[in-house]
Amino acid sequence: xxxxxxxxxxxxSVLRASTVGFVCGTRSQDIVHPSFGAFVRTRHGQMxxxxxxxxIHAISIDDDPLVRQLVLANNMTPAAARDQRxxxxxxVEISVVNIGFIQYDYIYHNLPPxxxxxxxxxxxxxxxxxxxxxxxxxxxxxVLNTNDVPTEELLAAALLHASNARPEAQRYxxxxxxxxxxxxxxxxxxxxxxxxxxxxxxx
Amino acid sequence: MTLEFEKxxxxxxxxxxAVAAHNMTMSERLLDAWEWFAEMGDLGAIHERIQLARxxxxxxxxxxxLKEINEPVNYAYPLPAVPPRATIIAADGSQVxxxxxxxxxxxLTNIGVLVYHHGTDALxxxxxxxxxxxxxxxxxxxxxxxxxxxxxxxxxTVTERQVLAREAWDRRDIDAPLVAISDGPLLFWVxxxxxxxxxxxxxxxxxxxxxxxxxxxxxxDINQTxxxxxxxxxxxxxxxxSLIHLxxxxxxxxxxxxLTTNGDxxxxxxxxxxxxxxxxxxxxxxxxxxxxxxKNYHDKGENYEIVFxxxxxxxxxxxxxxxxxxxxxxxxxxxxxxxVHALVYDQCQVxxxxxxxxxxxxxxxxxxxxxRSQLGEMIEIELRRNQQAVExxxxxxxxAVRHGRTRYGxxxxxx
Numbered sequence: 001x002x003x004x005x006x007x008x009x010x011x012x013s014v015l016r017a018s019t020v021g022f023v024c025g026t027r028s029q030d031i032v033h034p035s036f037g038a039f040v041r042t043r044h045g046q047m048x049x050x051x052x053x054x055x056i057h058a059i060s061i062d063d064d065p066l067v068r069q070l071v072l073a074n075n076m077t078p079a080a081a082r083d084q085r086x087x088x089x090x091x092v093e094i095s096v097v098n099i100g101f102i103q104y105d106y107i108y109h110n111l112p113p114x115x116x117x118x119x120x121x122x123x124x125x126x127x128x129x130x131x132x133x134x135x136x137x138x139x140x141x142x143v144l145n146t147n148d149v150p151t152e153e154l155l156a157a158a159l160l161h162a163s164n165a166r167p168e169a170q171r172y173x174x175x176x177x178x179x180x181x182x183x184x185x186x187x188x189x190x191x192x193x194x195x196x197x198x199x200x201x202x203x
Numbered sequence: 204m205t206l207e208f209e210k211x212x213x214x215x216x217x218x219x220x221a222v223a224a225h226n227m228t229m230s231e232r233l234l235d236a237w238e239w240f241a242e243m244g245d246l247g248a249i250h251e252r253i254q255l256a257r258x259x260x261x262x263x264x265x266x267x268x269l270k271e272i273n274e275p276v277n278y279a280y281p282l283p284a285v286p287p288r289a290t291i292i293a294a295d296g297s298q299v300x301x302x303x304x305x306x307x308x309x310x311l312t313n314i315g316v317l318v319y320h321h322g323t324d325a326l327x328x329x330x331x332x333x334x335x336x337x338x339x340x341x342x343x344x345x346x347x348x349x350x351x352x353x354x355x356x357x358x359x360t361v362t363e364r365q366v367l368a369r370e371a372w373d374r375r376d377i378d379a380p381l382v383a384i385s386d387g388p389l390l391f392w393v394x395x396x397x398x399x400x401x402x403x404x405x406x407x408x409x410x411x412x413x414x415x416x417x418x419x420x421x422x423x424d425i426n427q428t429x430x431x432x433x434x435x436x437x438x439x440x441x442x443x444x445s446l447i448h449l450x451x452x453x454x455x456x457x458x459x460x461x462l463t464t465n466g467d468x469x470x471x472x473x474x475x476x477x478x479x480x481x482x483x484x485x486x487x488x489x490x491x492x493x494x495x496x497x498k499n500y501h502d503k504g505e506n507y508e509i510v511f512x513x514x515x516x517x518x519x520x521x522x523x524x525x526x527x528x529x530x531x532x533x534x535x536x537x538x539x540x541x542x543v544h545a546l547v548y549d550q551c552q553v554x555x556x557x558x559x560x561x562x563x564x565x566x567x568x569x570x571x572x573x574x575r576s577q578l579g580e581m582i583e584i585e586l587r588r589n590q591q592a593v594e595x596x597x598x599x600x601x602x603a604v605r606h607g608r609t610r611y612g613x614x615x616x617x618x
Binding site: 066070072075077082086087088 | 317319320323325326327329552553554555559563566
């Protein structure tokens with residue numbers, strides 16, 4: 001499970017973290033890979049340490065006085081744009097909500113006992129890891145109970161990522177199965193359920 | 204003790220009234236100056252009057268029109284077409300001054316350079332050149348006294364020009380005109396408080412010669428040019444006003460006692476005058492500042508006398524003045540002046556009022572407070588690794604306590 005993950009591109013390094021989530025920083029030209037709802041994992045060098053699994057719920061670019069002035073001047077050249085994006089340290093922050101962790105190659109579907117450490121590299125999960133992690137859908141409840149994130153959109157994006165990680169023949173069944181689990185979890189809130197089901201509707 | 208604003212407020216009010224009164228006086232002086240300026244179309248008369256001031260050693264420090272080019276001084280010169288391709292190299296510098304209260308005595312200069320390939324999508328090249336100085340050769344003068352901040356500034360300026368010249372030389376094969384821009388005036392001189400002043404002035408001139416060599420090599424090998432420009436943002440100079448004052452005098456009054464000030468125009472700078480003259484994109488005539496320093500440059504070689512023009516770098520209704528200084532080897536060639544004029548203005552449009560490449564060079568050079576502190580910590584660690592005692596001064600430590608800065612886990616006197 002971890003062999004192919006090691007080949008996945010590093011999308012950033014942990015800036016700050018807690019047991020419920022973390023923020024990783026990257027340079028602006030490196031935001032080609034991460035996308036909203038994608039599965040990521042932190043990488044820890046030592047065996048037995050925890051690799052946290054999470055979902056990207058926000059990607060933000062900080063305000064920058066120089067960029068602000070360039071925008072106001074409204075006379076941007078292609079060279080200046082490349083200079084800003086590729087040479088300058090304009091940090092992009094990727095916010096992640098924790099949904100599980102891996103320890104000794106075992107997957108746990110609950111919050112990690114310890115947060116990742118500053119500067120731990122963060123990678124996109126490979127298809128194999130996503131499939132293994134989403135064999136059980138316990139993380140759905142965790143995300144539904146998370147504050148300050150667009151829960152329905154995040155879950156829908158994550159489930160579509162998980163579906164795409166599977167062979168085409170299994171995708172429909174996976175989404176139907178996920179829909180059923182959501183129906184159980186959101187039985188008390190039909191409008192929210194309906195919205196979520198529309199977002200992941202395989203048809 | 205914090206600032207007691209109730210004591211400051213009346214002073215701020217008095218200041219506001221004083222500034223308003225001063226500006227009203229300046230507006231009246233500007234009208235007088237403008238009337239004189241409008242009459243100054245006869246270049247022969249201007250040259251004659253300046254020669255008279257020279258003959259009488261009257262200490263005239265204003266501007267003179269450039270003889271070889273003969274541009275009327277009261278005209279505005281339109282924005283030329285920007286060359287389709289050019290290499291713009293901008294350099295700026297920053298420093299950490301020596302601090303007697305730090306754990307070790309040292310200073311650091313950092314030069315930032317941005318190479319901007321105008322007219323292409325090529326990625327600009329950021330370059331930094333940090334230099335740490337910690338030996339007595341750099342830190343002490345001949346009397347063993349620690350060097351002043353002025354000396355560090357002077358050395359940084361020389362390094363800045365040397366790095367600029369080096370980067371220009373390394374790009375002399377690029378088949379496009381090259382413009383090297385530095386922040387600030389091109390005239391450089393040092394006072395007696397700089398221990399190695401004469402050597403620095405020689406090194407500085409060496410950098411100008413290196414730039415000129417780049418130009419000569421580019422002309423010879425690829426038929427291109429290399430220009431040098433010093434960019435002075437928001438100038439407060441009075442060179443044109445001094446010239447107007449000189450022209451307003453009777454022949455008998457052209458003497459040192461009278462030229463010590465600008466007479467009725469005293470206090471007026473060139474800036475409002477140029478705002479009346481120049482629309483956005485336009486430049487003033489090429490002018491030469493009359494000063495012993497510039498004469499010294501001229502005496503070292505005619506190519507190195509410094510010429511300048513004012514440039515309104517604003518756009519639309521927006522006015523913003525800069526003074527652009529160029530050496531004589533650039534000023535003598537209209538195509539090179541046009542390149543500097545057009546490219547500096549174009550750069551200012553990218554960034555709004557200030558050249559983009561210089562903005563980035565400044566950003567690359569600047570040493571922020573946290574970087575300064577990190578450098579100090581690195582030096583402390585290295586000293587400890589070499590079994591050197593590290594002591595902080597009482598003053599520095601008390602400052603850290605007063606401003607709430609503490610060093611976690613670090614004792615004041617430790618080995």
